[in-house]
Amino acid sequence: MEKSFFNTIADALRNWLMNGLGFSDTAAQLTATAIWTLVVILFILMNLIVLVWLERKFSAFFQQRRGPNRLGPAGFLQFPVDIVKVLGKEDIIPANADKTVFKIASTCLFITTILAWAVIPLGDGVILADLNIGLFYFLAIGSTATVSLMMGGFSSNNKYSLIGGMRTVAQMISYEIPMIFSLLGVVMMVGSLRLSDVVAAQQNMWFIVPQAIAFLVYFVATVAETNRGPFDLAEGEQELVAGYFTEYSGIRYAIWMIAEYGNLVAVSTIASIMFLGGWNAPFGLTFIPGFVWLLLKIYFMIFLFMWVKWTYPRIRIDHLMHFGWKFLIPVSLANILVTGIGIYVYRLIIG
């Protein structure tokens, strides 16, 4: 249903550009893509407002507090006010910093986030570029985020930033491997890296059922990937002040935060698409549009992330490394093996 809805809008827009304004075919295509990119960015920013509000409310809930409740309904306007305030703050660039790198580092992370969103579908056919290597592209772009974090940590010329950046790199590279391995099980069952194919394959059964272990591994690995608690060692306040963005103030700091929350939404979306059936409606409840189902699943995943963050204390860096290398990677490898054997046996039985 929503396929026709979104596609009608896109077609109408293209028609209007070509016939009404006399654009050429390519120009109309480019303009439509630009507008859709803008929609995606707006989607991330809109999500951000809700997310930060939810984060504060959940943290308050888990700590038996009230949370912000003075501005707007239930404190909903607190975050917009914070953002305006942050925009009005002084933009400090340390005297001995590597100034160019310092300035572009946060923007680089934001660009990575936006690029990753290119292949993430928000509904049937609602996607910027339905690549046949969509998942591969997402993982590849996601791993370049490490570079921007390192840039931020290195260019600040501050020992805490540097250690924070180093830790982030170590942590993200270690946890990328189990994350990719856990997604491989799903890819083997579908036989395609295209995200819309993955969703189509989950018409009857969500992959969280046959790939439950992969889902758990993916969940733990992405908590580490997005630098959220209990794995937020990169910005461990007791030891590293604020990690790689210690020296950032004002708008540059805001961009770091926006990019981090954008990444959180991105990995939650990938989890919903790979394991929770994407925009497929459960129990035949198809009267609710698929886009709404996808949003519900994304927010369920985000709730899980927040729940974990505000429940567990931070763990030590060596424990984190041991857990990643000695437990998650063997488990995800075993999962791939079992999946392979399962597919082989299934083929033997079916013939």
Add this chain to the structure above:
Amino acid sequence: MDVIKPNQVDEVVRNNVVLSTVDAAFNWCRSRSLWPLTFGLACCAIEMMATADTRYDLARFGSEVFRPSPRQCDLMIIAGTITKKMQPVVKRLYEQMAEPKYVLAMGSCAISGGPFVDSYNVVLGGDTFLPVDVYVPGCPPRPEALIYGILQLREKVANPKKIEGLRKHG
């Protein structure tokens, strides 16, 4: 075309309604989200932590984000005794904060040296070297008092004109 004289430009800028409105909006937003620095010096700091915790919940007023890095916060709560050894550190932290920044002196130690006023190694109050905006007396002040102090600071930030006459420090 008429040439605008320099003093006329000043007049135009001063009467520019839009500019003053943006300023007021910024001030209003600043006053509603004062992020304190995670930083304490003595026993008053414990009370400051209690203010942020479950029972008193500073988060209700938008001051929940205790940023550990001075670059990202607006409000320095001097919570505790400033010793001569600690004074340069406190001053440095203040200088590292990004404008606009505010200082709140919490407890009699931060106001005037408190019970240690005749000690050889205690600085006699935060206002000897920092522009303190709000004083919260007590030893230690109760969390409600700290919240009240922050709300007073909010008034001060939101209405800079109103307190112009009362101002002593920069």
